[in-house]
Amino acid sequence: MKKLGMAAMAILLGTTILAGCGKNAAPVSESATASSESISVTAEEFDLTSDGKKIYGMMYKPEDGKEKHPTVVLCHGYNTNADMLDGYGKSWAKKGYLCYAFDFCGGSIGSRSEGSSLDMSVLTEVQNLSDVMDQLLALDYVDSSNFFLMGQSQGGFVAALTAAKRSEQVKALVLYFPALSIPEGRRALYSSLDEVPDEEEIMGMTIGRKYTEDAFNLDAYEEISKYHGDVLICHGDKDQVVDLSYSEKAVDVYDHAELKVIEYAEHGFQAKTAKKATEYTLEFLDAHLD
Secondary structure (H helix, E strand, O other): OEEEOHHHHHHOOOOOOOOOOOOOOOOOOHHHHOOOOOOOEEEEEOOEEEOOEEEOEEEEEEOOOOOOEEEEEEEOOOOOOHHHHHHHHHHHHOOOOEEEEEOOOOOOOOOOOOOOHHHOOHHHHHHHHHHHHHHHHOOOOEEEEEEEEEEEOHHHHHHHHHHHHOOOOOOEEEEEOOOOOHHHHHHHHOOOHHHOOOEEEEOOEEEEHHHHHHHHOOOHHHHHOOOOOEEEEEEEOOOOOOOHHHHHHHHHHOOEEEEEEEOOOEOEOOHHHHHHHHHHHHHHHHHOOO
16 A cells, blocks of 8 residues: 655645645634524434435525525535534525535545545545435425535535536536646656556545546546636635645636635635635625526
8 A cells, every 4th residue: 555644745735636624624613604694504414325325414404484595515625524514504504505515425534424435536526416416406495596516625626527517507616725736636646547556545544546547637627617607716825735826727717717815724714714715605605696
């Protein structure tokens, strides 16, 4: 098994695999994202399926008396889970948005969904998200005309790829420090697929050969540019995992995209930076409601 430690990761800043805020990250708290609100929220486990596997998820539902709600699906990063998005889910639901956060199959050592990290890749997560979309869009209280995707880090890349495949269903797209660097990072580490081991350990999680196989020949920008809706990208100017330049390039390839650079934010928003991202996001989502 090949191990890639933190020192090697640092050498490849901005062009490595990574993806989530890592095993030492803490979930964004509701207080960090809160603003003035009055709608009460019900938060409950709501499991779905993907390719025969259980998907663990949390549904954050506004109790505002409305029959249908604009809906946001929230996607976590590498080796994290839906708990990382709990603060956003609760806070945005208090603004009237039905929010659903779920664990990708094999997406972390703490995943409550079925599946192994050895079988996980960006493309298997795209399939998970697409399956989740199908099941949510079938719910009578989901407003299918106001359906949004949000993802952070690897989840941001996954959300961007999925939106490109399902542009008719995705009203608009929100990306937090999206890991568009993943394909380039895999190619920087291995000159050919012949060099890729069956297993390797990266930042506390063992991944399989499939991860690199599925990412190796992806052209991130060509793929995401197939989405023609509006896009909001929030990225910290102190991010040392995915360089800000990746999001700057994304703005150039999208038809309609806006980049909000959040000062002093690293790879993952906390406290003031999470609140600022929420302000940008709610303003963006509100502007796209029918």
